[in-house]
Amino acid sequence: MYFFLLNLSLLDLGSISTILSKSMANSLWNTRDISYAGCAVQVLLLIFFISAEYFLLTIMSYDRYVAICKPLHYGTLLGSRACVHMAAAAWGSGFIFALQHTANTFSQPFCHGNALDQFFCELPQILKISCSAAYLREFQFLIFCAFVIFGCFVFIVGSYVQIFRAVLRIPSEQGRHKASMCLPRLAVVSLFISTGTFACLKPPSISSPSLDLVVTVLYSVLPPAVNPLIYSMRNQKLKGAVCKLLTGCFS
Template sequence: MGGNHTQTEFVLVGITDSPCAQAPLFGLFLLTYIVTVVGNIGIMVLVRVVPSLHTPMYFFLTHFSFTDICYSTVISPKMLADLLLESKTISFAGCAMQFHGFAFFATAECHLLAVMAYDQHVAICNPLLYVTVISNRVCRQLVASSYLIAFLSAIIYTGCIFGGSFCGPRQIDHFFCNVSPLLKLTCSDTRNNEMIIFAFVTTNVVGTSVIILLSYICILRTVLRMHSARSRSRAFDTCTSHLMAVSLFYGTIFFMYLQSTSSHSSLDKVASIFYTMVTPMLNPFIYTLRNKEVKGALVKCRRRVFNHCQHKRAVPARK
């Protein structure tokens, strides 16, 4: 490792340098972040308190919501602070930690989406074997392996980027420590590092997307063979929420990372905002508005809270 990295500070250029736009953007992104945290925590609490949602699919969904909260939290607070402060510096250690956290949770989300697709594949294509194949032990192993692969991948990404020397201007042309703008600041030849990062990102993103694609091909073949229109409709309804989440997440990921660093442009910031803030905010709505079981659980919880409030009001009245 070259240079004394412990004393290095970077400057994040941010989303915009226009003072007039910073305050409205702060309000918009703060609201987005609050909705993200509240919505995803709401799903996690709902799955925990409603017994009918104690199934493998919703077990995976709670971890998906957890990763949404975490990788949005890795980015959003610093970005929000930079919109208000004149000094937009971030230390070398802080930048490395931010990048590692983002890479870890984003990669974990890729694998969790693949696990959820496999779960739906077994549920629709092999319903009689579902309890045996997707047991509680298997669920824990699938989630643990997703986090383990993500952690190891994030270490490799971080090592490739922060293992060399940084020289010249310290300005990161982004609102967080992302791959492309960081590689532009390194002194050494980055071709080998870029190839390693590209290979691992391709393995994680393309590998998980292939699992998802194959799962849905099998699901589609099974659904088309169903004689009952009601059964086909139920199967499609079950898959719709997951497909929407996959489309949002993988669409921006493919745009961002499966291209050479030389072709990156200012559109990267827009895409980054979409998958670090907008997508985590939309996921809770996707899984509640398009899912009858979750909507039913929400109605039950609302009735339970309403009945509890009515009971508390009635007790003093009787006294």
């Protein structure tokens, strides 16, 4: 669990830094400009971190399923080598997805200006100013990604359903506590998937700058911000370590 939490923390840090660092720099310098190469790098890194995180969350749901529902088989199914391989697969799959998206998006010229109605280089906003051929090719790849994302989401929900069934059979307060810890995780994953899918596939007729901004914050900024609270601060050992650290700093 701690190994996967370390990977999740790195991915959260990378995704939120990719978005907010350039936005903060632009605010300080009172500008909204970004170079073509800088925009491509931002898209590559953002898709890499977000997709790798989603694959990692899928793996973590399976990890919790085995730990709670099949604890006697945990060492056999999820040993140290298997955990490393699964985490590497999440990072590698995220990079492949990001490379494909970035290559499809920036391999064609843009026909509708160079201004984006967003505070960073968001893929749906870039597609709006791209030529029709490039938009169609990237949209087809987005449909394929939507099927992959939906499959992972079904797997995550199925894993947590099995976890709920297992912990609710425990006739104690501990069982209800474990079930309550799973609900916020599933809620954040659902928020991330629903808002991210809506941002990529929403029809242009209902698009507006204010709606686009709210949806973008919900899928790109909010999940990385609340993940440390959900996955770490509800853990008693981590809470104790943080309390000791704060006590040492202020004593």
